[in-house]
Amino acid sequence: MPSVTTPPADSLLQHRAFVAFWFARIASGFGFQMLSVAVGWQIYAVTGRAFDLGLIGLVQFVPSLLLALPAGHVADQFERRRIVLLGQVVEWIAIALLTGMSLAHGIHEVGILLLVCVIGIAKAFEFPALQSMLPALVPAAILPRAMAVSASAGQAAMIMGPALGGFLYVAGPGVVYSVCGALYLVSVALMGRLHYEQAPPKREPATLRTLFAGVHFIRARKDVLGVISLDLFAVLLGGATALLPIFARDILHTGPWGLGLLRAAPAVGALLMSVWLARHSLQQRVGTIMFAAVAGFGVATLVFAVSTTLWLSLAALFALGAFDMVSMVIRGALVQLETPDDMRGRVSAVNAIFINTSNQLGEFESGMLAAWVGAVSATVIGGIGTLAVVGLWMGMFPTLRQRQRLHVEAAAPADTR
Known part of the structure; x- marks a missing residue:
């Protein structure tokens, strides 16, 4: 069928809506990364307490967890x-208030945290809607490549956004917030002009059944459950990045510049892999590739754990980010293509809970285990645990392991499984 054939490499450029979507993600992604740097520096300058830096993460995580299903x-x-x-307009208003208070020197830690919490609430509603839009912008056959291109926007923002925010902070936090606000306005303008077609939604009252419909949907589909839970446990166990300050100072004997390189290495690997995936379609043996990528993530974690040289550690983290990008693209595309459009928001929300839980609890688990057995041993255990999860999941989810294509189910929805 024509819809299943591999399109030309530049075919994504023919979908103007996707291009506008991508640039909107670039603008808001850079704005948010710069905002994160400025908020951290400013609140620490105001209070001088490391505890308040933890509160910044908490006031964002709690809304994302509590509001995910609604x-x-x-x-x-x-x-x-x-x-x-x-959501983006609400975030822009919060940023504008941060700008005004900073320029007027009327900022206070409670005000910063409240506005960051407002941004967290807005993002909690924005995320599942944003994730659910992408399948309507491109044909199903090139959705994996579109997801890779979309992910590249986030990785580029993660690499360059904090550096740009730190550079602008020299002129003051108000300048950083002003640039963030301008970037959000660009994103709002692009989203406002985006041509997006969505089937008329079926209005249902919010009940426990409708709120948990995404959970029930995932449980009923083995491949979706397998791919989401595989990522959850792999990231939960293999969270070496939380321990980078320990490795930088005590094992690799480098300074803050080395820590900066270590933090950037996974994002660079992920960015370059996303560029490669955007040019090459995943057409065969996607289940095997998925498991191989997660296994590669575990092996890279082990190499990083035992490395005592900076160049090898950077190479391991680079590979870790690249393998993680492969699994992320396959997971995201498979989940979106397996899910009917009228369920994508709720399924994306459950997926967001898994992602946030794995990232946050992964850092907590790594920190607690490192305090008990040491950073190297904790990272080795995490890498071995990731490989063990891969082996277990290959046995528990054989249809996922044997899966050949991502878009078969979307092309033949009447097929019974």
């Missing part, structure tokens, strides 16, 4: 583009 329900009940627009 946000998914909303994403399936209303036009997703408008939800994203509303």
Whole structure:
């Protein structure tokens, strides 16, 4: 069928809506990364307490966890583009208030945390709607490549956004917030002009059944459950990046510049892999590739754990980020293509809970284990645990292991499994 053939390498450029979507993600991604740097520096300058830096993460994580299921329900009940627009407008207002208070020297830690919490609430509703929009912008056959290109926007922002924010902070936090606000306005303008077609949503009242529909949907589909839970446990066990300050100072004997390189290495690997995936379609043996990528993630974690030289550690983290990008693209595309459009918001919300939980608890688990057995041993245990999860999941989810293509189910929805 024509829809299944591999399109030309530049075919994504023919979808103007996707290009606008990508540039909007670039703008908001850079703005948010710069915002994160400025907020951290400013609140520490105001209070001088490391505890308050932890509160910045907490006031963002709590809304993302508590509001995930209601946000998914909303994403399936209303036009997703408008939800994203509303979320970004609320974030822009919060940033504008941060700008005004900073320029007027009337900033206070409580005010910063409250506004960051508002941004966290807006992002909790924005995320599932934004994730659910992408399958409607490109044909199913090139969705994996579109997801890779979309992910490259986030990786580029993670690499360059903090550096740009730190550079601008020399002129003051108000300058950083002003640039962030301008970038968010660009994103809002692009999203506002985006041509996005969505089937009229079926309006349902918010009940326990509708709120947990995404959970029930994932449980009923083995491949979706397998790919999401595989990523959860792999990241949960293999969270070596939380221990980078220890490795930089005590094992690799480098300074802050070395720590900066170590933090950037996974994002650089992920960015370059996303560029490669955007040019090459995943057409065969996607299940095997998925498991191999997660296994590669575990091996890279082990290499990093035993490395005592900076160049080898950087290479291991580079590979870790690249392998993680492969699994992320396959997971994201498979979940979106397996899910009907009227369920994508709720399923994306559950997926967001898994992602946030694995990242946050992964850092906590790594820190606690390192305090008990040491950073090297904790990272070795995490790498071995990741490989063990891969072996177990290959046995528990044989259809995922044997899966050949990502888009077969989307092309033949009447097929019974």
